[in-house]
Amino acid sequence: MVEATQTKSKESKNIKIVKDATCTFCGCVCDDMELTVDLDEHRITKAKKACVLGRAWFYEHTIDDRPVVLIDGKEATLEEGIETAAQVLVDAKFPITYGLSDSTCEAQRVAVEIMDIINGSIDTTTSVCHGPSGMAFQGVGESTATLGEIKNRADLVIYWGGNPAESHPRHFTKYAVTPKGMYIPNGKKDRTVVLVDVRRTPSTPLADIFVLIKPGKDFEVLWALRALVKGKKISENIEKDTGVSREVLDDLVSRMKNAQYGVLFFGMGLTMTRGRHFNSGAILSLASDLNEFTHFVAKPVRGHGNVTGADNVVSWQTGYPFGVNFNRGFPRFNPGEFTTTDVFSRGEADAAMIIASDPASNFPKKAIEHMKKIPIISLDAKDTCTSKIAKVRFAVATYGINTGGTVYRMDDVPISLRPAFDSPFPSDQEVLEGIRNRVKELLKGDKARLAA
Amino acid sequence: MVETMILVPGRSQKQGTSLVAGKLKDEYKRVTSTAELNEKDMRRLKLKDGDKIRLKSDVGQTVVTCIAKKDADLPSGMIFIPYGPPSSELMAHDTAGSGMPLSKHMEVKVSKV
Amino acid sequence: MSSELKIVNGRVYDPKNNIDGKVQDVYVRDGKIVESVSSSATKIDAHGMVVMPGAVDIHCHIAGPKVNLARKLQPEDHRLDVHPKTAVTRSGTGGVVPSTFATGYRYATMGYTTAMEAAVPPITARHVLEELDDTPVIDKGFYVLLGNNAFLYKLLKEGRKKEFQEAVAWWIDSVHGYALKLVNPGSDELWKGRKNANITDVNEKIDHYDITPMHVIESFIEAADELGLPHPPHIHCNNLGHSGNISTTLDTMKAAEGRRVHMAHIQFHSFGGEINKNAVSGVKPIIDFINANENITTDVGQVMFGKATAMTADAPLAWMLRNVKFNKWVNADTECESGCGIIPFSYQESVYTHALQWAMGLELFLMSKDPWRVLLSTDHPNGGSFMSYPKLIKLLMDSAYRKEAIEHVNQKAINKTVLRELTREYTLSEIAIITRAGPARALGLENKGHLGRGADADITIYTEEEDKEQMFNAPRYVIKDGVLVIKDHEFATDHKGKILHCKPGYNADIADEIEPFFEDYYSVKFSNYAVSEDYLHHHEVIPTHPKDS
Ligand code: SF4
């Protein structure tokens, strides 16, 4: 149900307003956008309530003049693209699908299905963002909450290893810091905000307390906090080792224990640095421990629009959140083995389908070198380094702007998208369904492969 | 002069907006090849805003432009750079069995070009 | 072209139609049971076999955010129990919280063709529907968690009964739910707002609202009655798992005053003894009350030894369990709607409380006078996996086997029950009631749980065997919507079941009341909250019978 009104403006332009549309640029997945759409120009001219990143997202996604499909750099039809992609996948011994964080759940579901059918691997950008937090979750669990609960109740808000002002600009204003909530009648005045990071960032001024920590020492500080919460001794060299003084730690501990409802948000400053999943495990455990004194939750601040959806889809279909391999006819999970960086760096996959992500620019060099040697199928709304080296390159519609579908916010709340205008390009779901159907046909005689 | 420092790539607003505009466009390339250094470190290395520096890790090297940050904002010994192809160039592929390369804590050798 | 099936020579158990093991034929056309079929119908010779309607699980946890968290939490279980694909079915992983595909297929291989997800915070309904769409073969619906809903509490506090009922209906309709679910009413506010506290008494005031859990319970029972929902409120009482909780349970049942109510996993609410002391069985007063009051239905929530997963909207309960072993624990607060706790768990024969719970569940079954109202469940995966149903059936049908089993568990616990004296054996017909006809009736699913004309052609055919666990473990044939899904124990085809949901009527003006509350206290836009019908795919609306029409 898209509530849309079409009116003719002065320039006799074909203008449409889309209310309560959703921005999928970052994990905040703000669903309160008011979009002004110029239907003649196929572009969004105004995005009320969007932050600077959101505005860029909406304004820049116009209809590019580029072919729907390129095969080996030559223009081709959608059917030809699907045929070649299906052939590549079926011929491969170790195909892998990677990306998916900027796709709808509907498309993600089909992507997993294709890998199940052809005994391939499925991995998402989670493996290089909060994959370590997923592993930590498997080890220690998590006390968490939806963002509305934090808006309504959190009187102590701690950000660790993140810079939301630049990565998730409305995290402060829409959910966690400034908004008034049910038991936070005065908004920010009723909350204490703490920021822990290795450098000052544009997020720092918002904090009541800023804790500067030496790079790579998060685990030590988190572990010290856990010990202090439990009334245990910590190293006397803590300040020398970590840059954080005993006084600061004691103050934090007392604030945490005495909060009414506390929250620890953490970013990739924890997962991408020394300690990785141990850092995530430490912060999740700290939040759990604190429940012996008060109510406390923790939450990774997830990045891309629907990376949380990708985690959910891969988990419900396979039991594991990322880095899943179907080679034996059933899902197996092993980070380091089936995660894409490792697969490529070892020179292993012999074909790859990359959906809505750009490993050819983000991955380590050695991984990128391997990508250049194998046939790549790329689905993306924009040209990227990855689409440049693809054997089959599909130009697809942009989710949330040209297509509907489901997206999960960083707190697992599912939201339906309201598209603004049509695209001449197919959605990634449509392309993937085409590939799936063709793959099934090609494998028809191959009972052994179908049944693993 | 060559010094060893810790490179911390991360997101920035400009990196975000230029990314949506297009990763193959000049603005994104410019943003992701501009590194922030501590002002004192810059002085010591005889660098001024806009100078080119070479960053070298065990796996690769890249040349980027540097700008100074106040001592209070960016501690000495650290370099910040928005994620992008130059930071990937320096990233080691070993994930220590986690799937995650160490992308926010890289030891690099810094020298003026 | 119509598809026809003819099942001949089988011994049919169809309690709703008073057929108790009679050899007779069953006919199917276009997914429904019919009186006769043409001579070209596909024939299944069920000689020496038992024919029953497909089983219906009235209470389980199989889809949605809490289930998915529990799945993600336990890779160690998936590794040990893989679910390979076949030429016609998808792959997956098992353990007590299987992947969606494995869940659907495994239910089918147990002879189950319908299952109800018992606890869904409405804001997560899309997620639940997406997972259910990936849960093959079975039909499914879900119960909407409304018993701790902040907006509804506000209406109750203001004494606006009519608006309360409208809002309840709006919620079910907006998320395509099937029934109302109450879990530990009142506890969410204390858990989230008073540093992990819990409700201890049905008559204590809930912080900020000036109402009591009892008030909440009565209001929902009345609302369901007025709206004419096919299934009454499905209640998980206060004080679950606490010794001496029978008084709370009895108070809750009495609150119904003759109106229909379903008591979820009653075993967990049947502890005698004193509060905070060692628990003993309190089954007798509970089952006596249920036996005497026809308005009450219940599912037992049997505990089975082995791996389980506590997975509940009752966050304080999960916290209590967490503090036993300090193993990994999940808590998940949902704004204005629910709490949630998850703990991997294992029931052990040697542990007093575990053995006591196991015995209490069996007491409930064996002391029940009306199988139509005391139904089979393990509160999957809380008391154990749905995969253990065949073993539970054997425990009920085979007293020698049961006697043997009793000897292997904590004897102190057994001594606090009367289990040894109970020699009753369930008949096949009674099993058909507690797994088929009974749950279908309690759910108000008129086309399920029987094989009369017009019923959904969901049929299971078992080879009759002495060992009932073996028999119920692997039906020879499973027919879903008239389609032969399992043939000779193997999947012959994949199949998609449907979503069962209700559309109670209400005055649409209530939305104007709810919207401002959303703007203030939710983090999603009101207009983005209601779930579009696109998420339903194949579905069926089960009619309501409102009182005033
Ligand atoms: S915070 Fe994120 S989701 Fe919200 S408008 Fe900005 S970029 Fe979009």
Ligand SMILES: [Zn+2]
């Ligand atoms: Zn339950």
